[in-house]
Amino acid sequence: xxxxxxxxxxxxxxxxxxxxxxxxxxxxxxxxxxxxxxxxxxxxxxxxxxxxxxxxxxxxxxxxxxxxxxxxxxxxxxxxxxxxxxxxxxxxxxxxxxxxxxxxxxxxxxxxxxxxxxxxxxxxxxxxxxxxxxxxxxxxxxxxxxxxxxxxxxxxxxxxxxxxxxxxxxxxxxxxxxxxxxxxxxxxxxxxxxxxxxxxxxxxxxxxxxxxxxxxxxxxxxxxxxxxxxxxxxxxxxxxxxxxxxxxxxxxxxxxxxxxxxxxxxxxxxxxxxxxxxxxxxxxxxxxxxxxxxxxxxxxxxxxxxxxxxxxxxxxxxxxxxxxxxxxxxxxxxxxxxxxxxxxxxxxxxxxx
Numbered sequence: 001x002x003x004x005x006x007x008x009x010x011x012x013x014x015x016x017x018x019x020x021x022x023x024x025x026x027x028x029x030x031x032x033x034x035x036x037x038x039x040x041x042x043x044x045x046x047x048x049x050x051x052x053x054x055x056x057x058x059x060x061x062x063x064x065x066x067x068x069x070x071x072x073x074x075x076x077x078x079x080x081x082x083x084x085x086x087x088x089x090x091x092x093x094x095x096x097x098x099x100x101x102x103x104x105x106x107x108x109x110x111x112x113x114x115x116x117x118x119x120x121x122x123x124x125x126x127x128x129x130x131x132x133x134x135x136x137x138x139x140x141x142x143x144x145x146x147x148x149x150x151x152x153x154x155x156x157x158x159x160x161x162x163x164x165x166x167x168x169x170x171x172x173x174x175x176x177x178x179x180x181x182x183x184x185x186x187x188x189x190x191x192x193x194x195x196x197x198x199x200x201x202x203x204x205x206x207x208x209x210x211x212x213x214x215x216x217x218x219x220x221x222x223x224x225x226x227x228x229x230x231x232x233x234x235x236x237x238x239x240x241x242x243x244x245x246x247x248x249x250x251x252x253x254x255x256x257x258x259x260x261x262x263x264x265x266x267x268x269x270x271x272x273x274x275x276x277x278x279x280x281x282x283x284x285x286x287x288x289x290x291x292x293x294x295x296x297x298x299x300x301x302x303x304x305x306x307x308x309x310x311x312x313x314x315x316x317x318x319x320x321x322x323x324x325x326x327x328x329x330x331x332x333x334x335x336x337x338x339x340x341x342x343x344x345x346x347x348x349x350x351x352x353x
Contacts (some may be wrong), residue, residue: 017047157167159175207283
């Protein structure tokens, strides 16, 4: 940060990010760090339009978050809201496109941090641009790919922005991705499950066979085999989550399970989070739903392709991964892979709570 800038002068911050679920979840430690640096600051989240229209926009994940004062979806309305509202003191642009630069200008921010990412192992590079009164002060910051002996995940690397604002001081490593779910939303989720035959004492296992990245997905037929094995457990109910356009795949999983399962095609992001939080275990491929489940405190079995093994370290914090048991595929026959997933679920369920 430029010398002479006082932290108490920052009263409103605009954060601009993509509208993908995982990207929004990864930003939550940065929001916590900004709250710690600027008590009482107003934070406006501006999330871009994600190309996957099957899912609810990820910006809605912050709709009732006490850390965020308002959420804007990029468009003409977002520009109008920025112009009408109080001028921002700081804008953090994590996208750095022509459109986001228009949003930064509309925010009226005197201080701008513009980040550009370059994913080159083993380091993660970020260029932070600081502008004030038409004068730009550019600093190139090299972010290490490791914290101690552990790989630094994306959320910890983005926290370098908070250290930059605080003149290189402050330890924010204890901050982990976290999402908030209100009591009324949790109550609604319990009532919804009760109406669908889920008793209070049942073990709830959630499955998400679909996803926005087809090359990361585990075959839907394998999910059906896993659901068939897990449904034999006493007092266990299976929930199958799906987005728009994924109903047929979810029905195929239900058919393969040969058991009574609950299909959940909830497109409201907040209700999706509430239902997800009721699961004792969640099974999903690498992607946004897995990020949301971990940030909601749900133990997960993450399915990663062998060639994407580095994603487990790059996208998921190594301390938060105590709730994540990764299973890598392909590793053999469908039976062997399904058995490995079922074993991971049993390991989680038999852990002391």
